[in-house]
Amino acid sequence: MKRQIRVPYFEVGTKNYVYGDQLLEYAIAADKAAEKYDIDVLFICSPIEIRRVCENTRNLIVLAPYMDTIRPGRGMADILPEGLKAAGAQGVVINHCEKPMSLPQMKAVIDRAKELDFLVFACADTIAEAKAIAQLHPDIINPEPSDIIGGGNGVSPMAYVKDSIRVIKDIYPDIMVEQAAGITNGQQVYDFIMAGSEAAGAASGIMNAADPIAMIDEMIAATRRAADDLKKLEG
Numbered sequence: 509m510k511r512q513i514r515v516p517y518f519e520v521g522t523k524n525y526v527y528g529d530q531l532l533e534y535a536i537a538a539d540k541a542a543e544k545y546d547i548d549v550l551f552i553c554s555p556i557e558i559r560r561v562c563e564n565t566r567n568l569i570v571l572a573p574y575m576d577t578i579r580p581g582r583g584m585a586d587i588l589p590e591g592l593k594a595a596g597a598q599g600v601v602i603n604h605c606e607k608p609m610s611l612p613q614m615k616a617v618i619d620r621a622k623e624l625d626f627l628v629f630a631c632a633d634t635i636a637e638a639k640a641i642a643q644l645h646p647d648i649i650n651p652e653p654s655d656i657i658g659g660g661n662g663v664s665p666m667a668y669v670k671d672s673i674r675v676i677k678d679i680y681p682d683i684m685v686e687q688a689a690g691i692t693n694g695q696q697v698y699d700f701i702m703a704g705s706e707a708a709g710a711a712s713g714i715m716n717a718a719d720p721i722a723m724i725d726e727m728i729a730a731t732r733r734a735a736d737d738l739k740k741l742e743g
Contacts, residue, residue, distance in 0.1 A: 510625040511569055511598045513647075515684060516701045516738070518731040519550040519629075519709030520724060522557075523573075523606070526715060531557050532564060534714075537721040538728070539565035545732035550629070550709070552601055555587055562596025571599040571629055574607050577620045589620050599627025603641065605652075615644050629686075635672050642679040649676050650709070652689030669703050692717070694730030701734035 520538050522531055535551055542549040543566070551568040553561055555575075562570050576586040592600070602617050603609045609617070614630065621628045628646035632638035638651040651672040673685045687700040688709035697708040710727060717723035 510647075511627060513550075513569065513627070513684065514548045515706040516731050516735050517548040517550060517684075517686075517707045518697070518728050519552065519650075519686060519688060519707060520714060521552045521573075521688075521709060521711030522554070522715065523711050524554065525712070527554065527557065532560055534720060534724065535561045535565055535568065537724050539567050541725045541728040542567040544725075545728050547728050547731050547735070549728060550599075550707075552629075552711075555592060555595070555597075558592065558597050559595040569598050569627070570596055571601055571627065572597045573601045573604065575600045575617065575620070577616045589624055589626070593624050593626070597626070599629060599647070601629045601631065602646070604631045605633060611640060611644070614641065614646075618644050618646060632672075635668075635675055638672055639675045639679065642676045642683060645680050646683065648684045648686055648707075650686045650688050651676070652687070666699075666703055669700055669705055673704050691727075693723075694726040697727045697730040698734045701731065702737065707731075 538549050538551055549568055550571055552571045552573055555572050558570055572592045575589050575592055578586045578588055580590055600621055602614050618628050629648045630641050630646040632641050632649055632651040638649055641649060669687050676683050676685050684706045686707035686709055687705040691697060691708055691710045692713040700708045714720050714723045
């Protein structure tokens with residue numbers, strides 16, 4: 509059965525900033541913060557690291573950054589979906605700007621992901637692309653302009669956040685929308701969630717922080733604070 513995610517959630521991306529023991533240290537920190545603040549945390553790391561992360565954490569929802577659509581058998585060097593699932597992954601990222609895909613490729617991966625009850629986390633460079641990807645009905649869309657990813661500037665203006673959410677929800681209201689580009693501190697996490705985003709996330713904003721472990725805690729704490737404040741507003 510596909511993993512259900514509570515919103516707002518937080519997403520940690522490691523890309524290839526860290527690996528081995530250091531990556532595991534960050535995963536354990538995220539795992540502890542997920543439990544401490546009772547927040548669902550997605551953790552996206554290299555396929556090489558997935559099994560060890562899953563074997564040493566209890567609360568993380570671990571996603572692979574990419575997979576191929578092959579089936580068991582031939583396919584030297586391709587990333588086998590069943591292998592990812594056996595390692596403990598619960599989903600996959602598609603179309604990150606550092607690993608772009610065509611719409612037919614995205615559909616093929618989404619179809620394979622459905623066979624394995626995988627979550628699909630799709631990235632989009634523009635609102636127009638987000639609208640096109642939404643037609644494929646992934647579980648999550650992260651509409652982040654590629655020119656600010658890693659730049660530490662945040663998604664600007666805030667109108668972009670609201671516009672991207674609107675066009676995606678108009679197609680499939682159940683698609684979760686996350687904002688992640690350029691986030692460097694907990695206040696930005698809080699602000700984007702309060703503006704309507706169902707989640708926030710960071711890669712370079714954590715990995716390049718002076719104290720990445722402290723930043724993981726700060727950002728997940730901010731997610732908890734936003735969740736609590738949203739409940740107060742609803743009440």
